[in-house]
Every structure is written in C-alpha cells, then in structure tokens.
Amino acid sequence: MKLKKLELMNEDFLQYLWKTRGFDHHYLFTTQGEPLEIIRPGMHNTDSGPDFFNARIRIGSTLWAGNVEVHLRGSDWRRHKHGDDKAYDNVILHVVCEDDEPLLRSNGEAVPTLELGGRISAEQFMRYRELNESTSWVPCGKQAGQVDSLTRTGWLERLMVERLEQRAQSIVQTLLQNHYDWDESFYQHLARYFGMKVNADPFEWLARTLPYRTIARHRGSLLQVEALLFGQAGLVPESKETYPVLLAREYRILSRKYELPAPQGHLWKFMRLRPVNFPSIRLAQLAALLHHSPRLFSACMETENADELLQLLNVRASGYWDTHYRFGKISPQRTKSLGLSAAHTLLINTVVPFLFVYGRRNGEERYCERALRLLEQLEPEQNTIVRSWAEAGLKADSAFDSQALLQLKSAYCDARRCLHCAIGHRLLKNS
DSSP, X not given: OBOOOGGGOOHHHXXXXXXXXXXXXXXXXXXXXXXXXXXXXXXXXXXXXXXXXXXXXXXXXXXXXXXXXXXXXXXXXXXXXXXXXXXXXXXXXXXXXXXXXXXXXXTSOBOOEEEOGGGSBHHHHHHHHHHHHOOSSSTTGGGGGGSOHHHHHHHHHHHHHHHHHHHHHHHHHHHHHTTTOHHXXXXXXXXXXXXXXXXXXXXXXXXXXXXXXXXXXTTTOHHHHHHHHHHHHTOOOXXXXXXXXXXXXXXXXXXXXXXXXXXXXXXXXXXTOOGGGOHHHHHHHHHHXXXXXXXXXXXXXXXXXXXXXXXXXXXBOOGGGGGEEETTEEOXXXXXXXXXXXXXXXXXXXXXXXXXXXXXXXXXXXXXXXHHHHHHHSOOOOSHHHHHHHHTTOOOOSHHHHXXXXXXXXXIITTTOGGGOHHHHHHHHHO
C-alpha cells in the first residue's frame, strides 16, 4: 500500500528514503517524462546548503553530477528562497513528495524533478511514526532485540568508535592548552574522574592549579604529595592531630616555593555522598597513585592487560585514613582502597580514551586497537540504562558493549534519531 496523505509526511523521512533508496525506485521518471537512474544518491549534508552533495544521476542519456535538494512540495523551494542562494545553483535534481510547482532555473530552464508520493510504503512510514511518537524509554522498546546479530554487532562497533571520538575532542582541547604535554593532560583528566560526578569540577580545578610537574618533583615523599593536594584543595583544618599539622606545615613551604594560587575549600561537596566517595578519601587515593606510579601516563600506555591496569589503579589511602573519612573525625577502622569498581571507571573514562587519542595523533593504530581490546576485556558496567537494554534484548557482554549502548541511548534514542540508527533502519526496512 502506498502513502497518499502528504500531511502525514515530513522532510526528515523523505531525506532518509532518498539516502537509503527506501522507496520503489524501479522505472523512475522525472515529472518531465524522462527516464531517471540513481547511480549515487550523494552524501547527506546536515549543515546549510543542498541536502545531498556529489550525487550522480542519469537522466535520459545524460550523466549528471551535482547536488540534490529534497522537499515535501515543489513550492517549498520558493518558500525557502533557495532561488536567491547561490549555494543551490548546482542542484541537478529536486526530489519531492508532491510536485505542485515546477522549478525553473534563472535562465528559464526546468530543473529535473522526481516525485515520490506514489512510491512510498504507507506501512513503512507508519512504522516510523510509531517510533517517533513512542513513549517507551527508547523508541523501539523491546523490538531492538529482534534485529539480526550482524546488524547489532556492526552498529555497536560504530557507536563505540563514535563515543571515543567524542571523548577525544575534550582530550585534544586539553592537549592544546598544555602544549601537548601528555603527562599533564592525562593527570588533569584522571583527577576529574577521581571526583566522580559530584566533585569532578573541583578535582579538575585542583589539577589545573597544581601542575603535575610540581607533584612530580616531590612524588618520592607521600606526605609531600598529600600536602600539595590537600593543601591546594583547602581541606587541611587547624588541628592538634599530628597528620594534619604535618600537612599544613609542608603545604605552607611548598605553596610559597611554587607560588600556588589560593585554595578554594568551598568547592568540595560531601553531602549525599557515601563516605567512601568523600573527596578527602579520593584525594588520599589520588596522592597514593601519584606517589607509587612515578611514570603514570607511560605505565598506562605500556600495559596491555586490563587486569594489570586495574591493579595499578587500585591504590590504598595512607594509614591516617584507615580510621577517618574526614579530618578530625574518628571512624571504625577500615582500609580505604580505591576498589576495582572505581578503578574500572578510571580505566574506561581516562586510560582508554587517552590510548585512542594517542594512537590517532601519532599514527599508531595499535594503540587504538588496544583501547578497544581493553574494553572487551572488562566486565560491562551495571547501571539503569545497561539493565534496561538487557530487558529490551540487547545484553552487554563487556564494557565495550555497555559503553556502546550508553552512546546509543544518549546520542540516538534520547534525540529520536531513529532514521540515523542502524537498528531503527533495520526495523523500518523489515516493515
């Protein structure tokens, strides 16, 4: 059954049909009666200008190369004032659902037009409307699991690379700011993820005001590394306890030596956090990591096994914190190790993206491949989104899968980009 009600159509779906040739494309003719063959539909343009660049189309016996513009109606060209825009001078074909107004060039010559109104499957469009108007947590609901495994696997691989490329943008920006100092940039991103979501910004501020090269000069002394971090964070209180007194003394000397900016103790958040996630504990663990791993960036880049990397990151806060979660407040004795879950987060969000960017920037594909391989070695994350995908039929077997599914949800499902999703495309095609 063909779609006949134009008011139901929208331009996004029409562009999708042209790009995928998802309409009856046999025995095509222009509205002027000339036979038409689509050799290449062109590259979809999501910015200003014609909808598709560099298309190749045979009209009659002539092979045309140029741009294609898609509208619901032929008269939309005039309404959109494309005739006044030179960017549209190279349009070789006007694709419309209904040709209600012929399109003429400035010299009076007719622009070839293809009318698709009678060639669109009503079932396919209604399936698209169901996806677009769905109130489920993702538009395709539990139907995603019905898509063949080849499509799912290929799409998840693309999503994972897309996610890493997005992460790469912020890393490259940090590298530019740090004049391509990889150690400094890695330290800043690592510090941010030590803060988790609640204290990510304060941790990043701390790393930017307390350079890695400054810490590196004192990493042989855990006390001095802790003094720099806690002192610059503004968290060392006036106290009679030996440990904070020593930290305060060391920080006074080191802050004057390096002319560090004033601490910002008000930035840190403790409310509604589990004690193990208090910034004081995370800072102590970061200090331990910087102290025990003098070449941290290099160590992470050179280690190929995920378990070894997790052990490298899984450090323990110094002895004072065995009986404290905050300065001056005694708590039951408990070793404050970072834990595999937190190390897992650091590996996924810092080490893996840096491996990927390092490989891309230096033309060494083996680092990019290692980044993806590390994700395949890690257990999938456990959160609401990953569990919901499992209920929908897409179960994550590794961190590679769970990261790809998070990208699918945020970049496609939440934005209702079903027409750009391989799963959505397969469901529409099957309909």
